Amino acid sequence: MKTTIKRHNKVLWVSLIILCVSCFGIYFSLNPAFRSVEENALDIMFRLRSSAGSEPVPEVVIVMVDEKAIADDFGYYDPLPRRYLARLIDTLAAKGAQWIAIDIAFYDRLNMLDAAGDSLLLESFKKAGNVMSVSIWHQNDEGELYIQNPDSFFMAGLKGVGYANLQVSGGGGLATVREVKPIATVPDGQTHLAFSSLMYCLHSGMRFDDFIQSVKNDIPLTKNGSMVINYIGPPAEWKKQTDGYWIQTKEGSIVTYRSSRLTGEASLPAELISGKLVIIGNGSEFVPDRFVTPYYSGSNWMYGAEVHANAFLTMLHKTYIRNGSMILLAIFLLVLTSLMALVTVRMGFAAEITIAIILTLIAWTTAYLLFVHKGIWLPVMSMTLAVWLSYFAASIYQAITEERGKKQIRNMFARYAPPAYVDELVKDPSKLELGGEEKEISILFSDIEGFTSMSENLSPRELVELLNEYLGAMTQVIFQQGGTLDKYIGDAIVAVFGAPLPQNEHALHACYAALEMQKALAELRQKWNQKGLPQVRNRIGLNTGKVVFGNIGSDIRYDYTAIGDHMNLSSRLEGANKNYGTYCMISEFTYNLVRERVIVRDLDVIVVKGKSKPVKVFELIGRANEPLSAEQRKLIELYQEGIKLYRSRNWQEAITKFEQALTYQHTDEPSKLYIRRCKEFLANPPGDDWDGTYHMTSK
Known part of the structure; x- marks a missing residue:
């Protein structure tokens, strides 16, 4: 029940x-407050769709007016010389442009700069007979709209004007253009078309009144009366050369040219312009008419002319975006x-x-x-x-x-299991079953040098107190680096990094733990020295590799630990320190993961007892961001030169390098070891099959 x-x-x-x-x-x-997040997601959709690749649309061509096209002839580019715009319109009309849409405002006449420029431009408007331009709407203090049209002088030659205002939103940290109002109504009741709407009406031959009705019935609008622009793809990308000309580094979804290509010597073929809607925009690198769009990634702005072209194509192809x-x-x-x-x-x-x-x-x-x-x-x-x-x-x-x-589960195991192990059991009680999982971890073995002889000179109480203080300090360091204590074996410590929980850069944390253990032990030695206790040193072996980690044992008793060859190799490296007089040895498997973050020196290529494969080993000296003294750097430099000579069988030259290294630190045991080996090889050279590998005969 x-x-x-x-x-x-x-x-x-x-x-x-x-x-x-x-x-x-x-x-x-x-929720309107959450809309910006949804808009960012929509931007991702646009970018994903464009990554599939598409051919440029055939109906529209964009021409951007750049400084190079006008600077040589006129000496200025802001405002754009009307005489140059007249020449550009004549060029486009001669090449058969069906409609010419100028995304450049003509609110004022510029007779003071060029007495004939305005007249030439108006003449070009009338001669072409297919030119439209932009107005802009403003809001007064009461929030009402009013339209600012081009100067009446130019209106006589234009087929129409449409406002160039675009809707921006703040999603993504930058104001982004995603929408346009197809129509806007001013207080006197008159309805005006957006620039893109004007282009659509003239291109398709639709009456303005019919279009206004279709906006209300057919075009999906947001709550504020805007149409979401269905961008067809990213804009073209340009790079300005030292000679002032622009080169296109990446083709856009709409064919785009720089005006210097149309009015200069390298004129484009007429078939690239004929029968198309040509949109002219200001392409100066200093122009503010650039916008963040869904394709913006730091530098690829989209010019206003390109945004209007995308809005026009949304209407032309009826590819509206609906909620x-x-x-x-x-x-x-x-x-x-x-x-x-x-x-x-x-x-x-x-x-x-x-x-x-x-x-x-x-x-x-x-x-x-x-x-x-x-x-x-x-x-x-x-x-x-x-x-x-x-x-x-x-x-x-x-x-x-x-x-x-x-x-x-926590009450059952917390008293005798590591905390991390208990947490794993709480998350997944199935881990109580026997077995384990294979994972890559880093293993640290540490042992006190000469512990047996040291214990003979201390009373049991003194030995226990010293050992407890030592193990406590070393374990604390291991925990600080995110390691897990696997077990104590008398005075020996076995710790793992990267298990039972995953750990990023576990090899690096193991190395840092080894270095910090040596520092912590140095502090303990000073303290113990004042009490007359023995000078304690420890040896550490580090290795990285795949092991089986989990419950190992029987149904009666088991341990949560690791087994595998890499565990054994870590133990062998700890013991191998005795042969070289070092206190921290790492394998090549660990070194390969930390080579840029630590300072080491090459020790040897060894085959540990019980194994047949050679392993390259290194002495761990310090962190890469903690520079060595000049003497230490020179010691390592000479030592490494000696190692190279040793492996190339240049025994006598190697001896010289190792002896020079000893002048910087006369107690350097690895240098002394290699001097002895070189002398042995001088007396009894190895065979031709000698590869520099050293076989260990003890653990």
């Missing part, structure tokens, strides 16, 4: 979680949250995270496909948030209902 009640309660709570989280998802999708219906969103939310909640209360952590990621990918994939193929904008961030809220809510429920079982 109790089991049935618990089951019903569980179903009730999980159902409540699904319903509440789904409602939260709908709330977030409607998904609430019913569709509710269905998706219920399905996603139900799956996530059910998985969370039934499976383990790894499966939960995996399913959460999969459901997130499903949400994004579905939203992307609807966006690309249907022009539907689903609030994918709200859906993603709902998935993870469902996971966290179900996890909290699961944690509350299972807390008693976790307390039982």
Whole structure:
């Protein structure tokens, strides 16, 4: 009976979680404060769609006026010389441009700069007979709109004007252009067209009144009356050369030229312009008419002319972006949250995270496909948030209902198991079963030098006190570097890094722990010296590799530990320090992971007892960000030169280098060792098959 009640309660709570989280998802999708997050997601959709690649559209050509095209003839470029614009329009008209749309304002006449320039420009407008330009709307103190048109002198030659205002939003930290108002109504009741709307009407032959009606009936608009621009792709990217000319470094989704290519000597063929809508914009590097769009990544701004072209193409191709219906969103939310909640209360952590990621990918994939193929904008961030809220809510429920079982496990094992091990058991009780998992970790073996003889000179009480203080200090250092104490073996310490919990840069943390252990022991030696206690030194061996880590033993008794060849190699390296007179030896497997972060010197290539494969070993000296003294650097430099000579069988020259190294530190044991070896090889040269490998005969 109790089991049935618990089951019903569980179903009730999980159902409540699904319903509440789904409602939260709908709330977030409607919340204006969350819109910027959804807009950022829409930007990602645009970039993903464009990464597939597409051919430039055939209907539009953009011409950007640059400084090089005008500086030589006029000596100035701001404001743009009207005489030059007249010449550009004549060129485009002669090449057969169907419509010429100028995204440059003509609010004033410039007779003071060029007496004939305005007249020439008006003449070009009339001669071409297909030119349109821009106006701009402003808001007065009461929030009402009013339109600023071009000077009446130029209006006589234009086929129409449209306001160039674009809608910006602050999502992503930078004001981004994602929308345009197709029409705007001023207080006197007159309705004006956007520049892109004007281009669409003239290009398609639609009456303005018919277009205004279609905006109200056919074009999906946001709450503020804006149309989301369905950008067809990123803009062209340009680089200015030293000679002032611009070169295109990356082709855009709309064919774009610089005006210097049209009015200069290298004129473009007419077929590239003929029959197309040509949009002229100011392409100066100093112009403020540049915007952040979904494709912005730090430098690839989109000029206003390019934004208007994308808005025009959205209308021309009728590739409008619509918000998904609430019913569709509710269905998706219920399905996603139900799956996530059910998985969370039934499976383990790894499966939960995996399913959460999969459901997130499903949400994004579905939203992307609807966006690309249907022009539907689903609030994918709200859906993603709902998935993870469902996971966290179900996890909290699961944690509350299972807390008693976790307390039982903690009470059973906390007294004799490492804390990290207990935490693993609490998260996944299945680890109580025998067995282990293979993982790469770093292993540290440490042992006190001459502990047996030292113990003979101390009373049992003194020995225990010294050993406890030593083990406590060394273990503390290991914990500070994120290591796990595997076991004590008398005076020996076995620690692992990267298990049972994963650890980034575990090899580096193991090296830092070894160096800090030596520093901590040096401080203890000073303290013990004042008490008349022996001078204690320890030897450390470090190795990195794959081991089996987990419960090892029998059903009666087992340990949570690691086994494998790399564990054994760590122990052998600790002992190998005796042969070289060193106190911290690391294997090549550890060194390869930390080579840029620590200071080492090459010790040897050895084959440890019981093994057949040689291993290159190094003495760990310090951290890379802690520079050595001049004497230490010179010692290592001469020593390394000696090692190279030794391995190339130049015994006598190697002896000279090692002897020079000893002048900087006369107690350097590795140098002394190699002097002895070189002398032995001078007396009894090795065979031709000698490869420099040294075989250890003891542990």
